[in-house]
Amino acid sequence: MTDTARTARAGVPERPTLDGIEETWARRWQEEGTYTFDRAQPAVRGRGAASDAPSPDGRRTDVYSIDTPPPTVSGELHMGHVFSYTHTDTVARFQRMRGRTVFYPMGWDDNGLPTERRVQNVYGVRPDPALPYDPDWQPPATPVSEAARKDPVRISRLNFIELCERLTAEDEQVFEALWRRLGLSVDWSLTYTTIGRVARATSQRAFLRNLARGEAYQAEAPTLWDVGFATAVAQAELEDRERPGAYHRLRFSGPGGREVLIDTTRPELLPACVALVCHPDDERYADLVGASARTPVFGVEVPVRAHPLADPAKGTGIAMVCTFGDLTDVTWWRELRLDTRVVIGRDGRLLPEPPAGVPAEPYAALAGQTVNGARRTMVELLADAGDLVGEPRPITHPVKFYERGDRPLEIVSTRQWYLRNGGRDAGLREELLARGRELRWVPEHMRHRYEHWVGGLTGDWLVSRQRFFGVPVPVWYRLDDAGEPDWAHPLTPDESMLPIDPSAEPPPGYQEAQRGLPGGFVGDPDVLDTWATSSLTPQIVGGWETDPELFRMVFPMDLRPQGQEIIRTWLFATVVRSHLEHGVLPWRDTVLSGWILDPDRKKMSKSKGNVVTPMDLLVQHGSDAVRYWAASGKPGMDLAFDPAQIKVGRRLATKLLNASRFALGLGAADALRAPYDNSSSARLTPRRDLELSATEPLDTAMLAELSGVVGVATSAFDGYDHTAALMATEAFFWRFCDDYIELVKERAYGSGPGADSARAALATALSVQLRLFAPVLPFVTEEVWSWWRYGSVHRAPWPTTYEVGRAVQAPGDPELLRLAADALGQVRRAKSERKLSMKAEVPLAEALGPAAVLDRLTLVADDVRAAGRIAKLDLLPDRTPELVVACAF
Numbered sequence: 001m002t003d004t005a006r007t008a009r010a011g012v013p014e015r016p017t018l019d020g021i022e023e024t025w026a027r028r029w030q031e032e033g034t035y036t037f038d039r040a041q042p043a044v045r046g047r048g049a050a051s052d053a054p055s056p057d058g059r060r061t062d063v064y065s066i067d068t069p070p071p072t073v074s075g076e077l078h079m080g081h082v083f084s085y086t087h088t089d090t091v092a093r094f095q096r097m098r099g100r101t102v103f104y105p106m107g108w109d110d111n112g113l114p115t116e117r118r119v120q121n122v123y124g125v126r127p128d129p130a131l132p133y134d135p136d137w138q139p140p141a142t143p144v145s146e147a148a149r150k151d152p153v154r155i156s157r158l159n160f161i162e163l164c165e166r167l168t169a170e171d172e173q174v175f176e177a178l179w180r181r182l183g184l185s186v187d188w189s190l191t192y193t194t195i196g197r198v199a200r201a202t203s204q205r206a207f208l209r210n211l212a213r214g215e216a217y218q219a220e221a222p223t224l225w226d227v228g229f230a231t232a233v234a235q236a237e238l239e240d241r242e243r244p245g246a247y248h249r250l251r252f253s254g255p256g257g258r259e260v261l262i263d264t265t266r267p268e269l270l271p272a273c274v275a276l277v278c279h280p281d282d283e284r285y286a287d288l289v290g291a292s293a294r295t296p297v298f299g300v301e302v303p304v305r306a307h308p309l310a311d312p313a314k315g316t317g318i319a320m321v322c323t324f325g326d327l328t329d330v331t332w333w334r335e336l337r338l339d340t341r342v343v344i345g346r347d348g349r350l351l352p353e354p355p356a357g358v359p360a361e362p363y364a365a366l367a368g369q370t371v372n373g374a375r376r377t378m379v380e381l382l383a384d385a386g387d388l389v390g391e392p393r394p395i396t397h398p399v400k401f402y403e404r405g406d407r408p409l410e411i412v413s414t415r416q417w418y419l420r421n422g423g424r425d426a427g428l429r430e431e432l433l434a435r436g437r438e439l440r441w442v443p444e445h446m447r448h449r450y451e452h453w454v455g456g457l458t459g460d461w462l463v464s465r466q467r468f469f470g471v472p473v474p475v476w477y478r479l480d481d482a483g484e485p486d487w488a489h490p491l492t493p494d495e496s497m498l499p500i501d502p503s504a505e506p507p508p509g510y511q512e513a514q515r516g517l518p519g520g521f522v523g524d525p526d527v528l529d530t531w532a533t534s535s536l537t538p539q540i541v542g543g544w545e546t547d548p549e550l551f552r553m554v555f556p557m558d559l560r561p562q563g564q565e566i567i568r569t570w571l572f573a574t575v576v577r578s579h580l581e582h583g584v585l586p587w588r589d590t591v592l593s594g595w596i597l598d599p600d601r602k603k604m605s606k607s608k609g610n611v612v613t614p615m616d617l618l619v620q621h622g623s624d625a626v627r628y629w630a631a632s633g634k635p636g637m638d639l640a641f642d643p644a645q646i647k648v649g650r651r652l653a654t655k656l657l658n659a660s661r662f663a664l665g666l667g668a669a670d671a672l673r674a675p676y677d678n679s680s681s682a683r684l685t686p687r688r689d690l691e692l693s694a695t696e697p698l699d700t701a702m703l704a705e706l707s708g709v710v711g712v713a714t715s716a717f718d719g720y721d722h723t724a725a726l727m728a729t730e731a732f733f734w735r736f737c738d739d740y741i742e743l744v745k746e747r748a749y750g751s752g753p754g755a756d757s758a759r760a761a762l763a764t765a766l767s768v769q770l771r772l773f774a775p776v777l778p779f780v781t782e783e784v785w786s787w788w789r790y791g792s793v794h795r796a797p798w799p800t801t802y803e804v805g806r807a808v809q810a811p812g813d814p815e816l817l818r819l820a821a822d823a824l825g826q827v828r829r830a831k832s833e834r835k836l837s838m839k840a841e842v843p844l845a846e847a848l849g850p851a852a853v854l855d856r857l858t859l860v861a862d863d864v865r866a867a868g869r870i871a872k873l874d875l876l877p878d879r880t881p882e883l884v885v886a887c888a889f
Contacts, residue, residue: 255293278312
C-alpha cells in the first residue's frame, strides 16, 4: 500500500471547481490504497477510542469490521441504495479517522431467483435439466423480442448457469462503477459474490455442520409453492397482496339430509376437501361434531370436527378443510390428523387423476385445468347440481404471494430441507430472542420487529429451492435395488472436497457411471435458498475456516447495516446461523435504514414505478451533493427524495471550496507549515514546534465554539447519528464563513502577532472542519486537503477537543464571536438600508447596550471596526437593554 502521508501537496488552484473531482480522487484512492484493510497495521495510539486491548469476546478492538449488505445484482441500484450505503460509509470513514483499522468489504448477491428471472427475460431462455451440456452454445443477441420471451429457448442446466454467471459479472461492473462514483470507501480487494467459490464452500460447510448436529433435516410436508418460479418458498419470503375474489356458498349434505352451508373463496378445491370444521363452542354445529357430511357434486363423505381456529363470525361459521388451500388448512390437517387429498400439482394445474376416494367422472371436467379455469368449471358444476346457493359475492381479500412472484402461492406436498430456527422449538426460540436483546439496535424500537417475527414463527426455515443458479445442497442418496432413493441416510462429502455439485460430481466411493442406476446414487437436485448463503456473509468475507487469523480479527463484527424490511430474513437468519455455529451474535450493533419516499410521501419501489436511478444525479450535481441529501436522513427514519436538498449540498460543497481557497489565501496554509512528521514510523505525530497559536479574543472565541462542535459531532457519530453530526458541523461552517472570516480577514492580511493569531485560528479551523465534513463529503474535503496538507484527509486523525485546545494560548469565550457578528451585522444592515456598498466607510458608529456587554465587545472592537470599515466606534454603556449599533454617514 502506498503511504498516503507522502503524497505531495497540490497547491491552491486559481479557479477551484467540483467538476471532475470524483474521477480524480476515486482513481487516486484506488492507486494509493487509501481504504485498503491492512491486517498488519495496528491502530495509532491516542486516536479516539482505539486500543489493541482485546474486547470481551477476544477480538482486537483496533479493528472495526462491517458486514456490508451485498446488493442484488439482478436489477438497477436506486436512490434507496444510495441513501443507506452512504450512511454506512460515513461510519467507516469516521471509524478509520478514529484510528481503527476498518474492515469494509463489498459483496454481490448474485444467486437465486431474481438473477434467474433476469437471465430468462434478457435472453429468452429457460433451463431444462434433461438436456445435455452444449459447450458450443451461444446466447441469442439482446434485446430479445417479447415473442421470444413467451416461447423461450430450452438450454441445459449448466449452459443456463454459465449464462447467469456471465450476466451477473456484467451487472457487477456497472454496480461497482456507481459505488466508486458515490465514493464508498470499501476495500475492493475484499469483494465477494454469493455464488463464488468461497461462498459456495462456506455455505455448504455450514449446512453440513447443521446436518451433523441435527439442526438441518429433510421432511415431506405441505409446502408453499410459487407456480411461476416452480419452487418452494419460505415463510419469511411471503407477502400479502390485496386481490379480488368472491365468496361462493356451497350446500353440503349432513346427517339425515340436513343442509350444511359453507362459504369459500376456492370452490375448485372441493375435490380436495377432507373435513368440515367449526369452533368447539359454536352451538349451531355442536350436534354435527363427530358426525360426517357429504360434499356437493362429488358426494365424498368427510368428518365434521371442532377446532379453536374456526371463526364463528366468519361466513357461516363452519369451514371446509382442503389439502391445501391455505396455511390454516395445514394447521387443521396436522392437528386433527386428517386424510390427504392433493389435487393441485407443481405446475399450478389440477392433477390429471383424482385423489383416492374421489369419483373420476365429475373430476374429469377439472383435470389439467389452471386454478382459475378449474374454479369457473367447478362453479358451473355446482350450479348445475343445485348446490351453489345464491350468486357469488365479490370481495377483496389478502392473498399470499412470494415476495418476488406474480402468481398466488399454492400449497403442495413436497420433500424439502429445513433448518431449525425456533419455529417448533420453544427453547431455541427463547435463545434467539435473548440474542436480539444482546444486540444494540439503532434505532432501538426496531428490536420489536425482530421479537414480533421470532415470536410469530410457525415452522422451521425451509432452505431448499427447486432452482438452478444457487449453492447446491451438498448431499447424494443411495439408490436401492429398485432405484428408490434412501432419503433417511444422505451421503455427504468431506469438507476438504467443498464446494461440490452433486448433479455433476459423484459421491466418495462411487463412479459417475453409477448415477441414476439401481445400487448407485443420485445427487440432490436442489439448491439452497439465497438467504441460506447470505446469512453467512460474516463467515464468507471473514475467512471462516480458511483464514483463522483474519476471522479472529473481524468476527464477531462491529456493525450490520441493513434495511428494516429484511429484519425477518437477512438479520434473523444471520443471527440463527451464528448462534448455531459459534454460540455468539454475528455483530455487536445493527443500524436500520428508513425508506425513501417520493414527493407524495409514498415509498419508492420498482413495482410502483416511482424509483429514481442515481447515476444521472451524481453526474449532474456531484457525488458530495447526493451524499449530503442522503446524510440528511437519520437511521430508521424515512426521507423524501428532494432535488432541492441535493442542490443545497452542491452549494455547501462549492462554498467549502471557495471559503477554503480564501482562508488559505490569507496565509492559513503557512500557519501549520508541517502539520505531521513525514516519517513512515510516526506519520501522524504532531509537530508543535512548527505551529502558531491563536492569541486574540475573537480567534480563541471561534475555536472555543469549534471545540464544542467537535464534541457534538464525535458523540453523534459514536451514536450512529450522522445527521446530527452534519447539522452541527454545517451550522458552524456557515457562521465561520459569514461571520468569522469577514471579521478577521483585515487582521489576517497584516503582519505581527495579531495576524499570526488569525492565521493560526484559520488554519486550525479549516483543518478541523475538513475532517468533520470528510465522512459525508469525501471528494471536496480531499480536494481541499490536498492543496495544503500531506496525505489523505481520510487517513488523518479525527479532530478532538484537546487538539483544538492546543491551538490557543488561553481558553476562549464562544459568545464573543456571536457578539462581534451581531455588531457587524447591524453595521451591514445600516449600509444596506442606505444602498451603500459593504466597503463604504462609516465615519462614526455608536455601540449602546449594557455595560457588561460593551465591556466584552471591547475585546473584539478592533476586528468589528476593521470589518465594518468604521473610522470611530464609541461605546455608550447602559443606554439600551441590549446591543444596538447606530451608524452615522
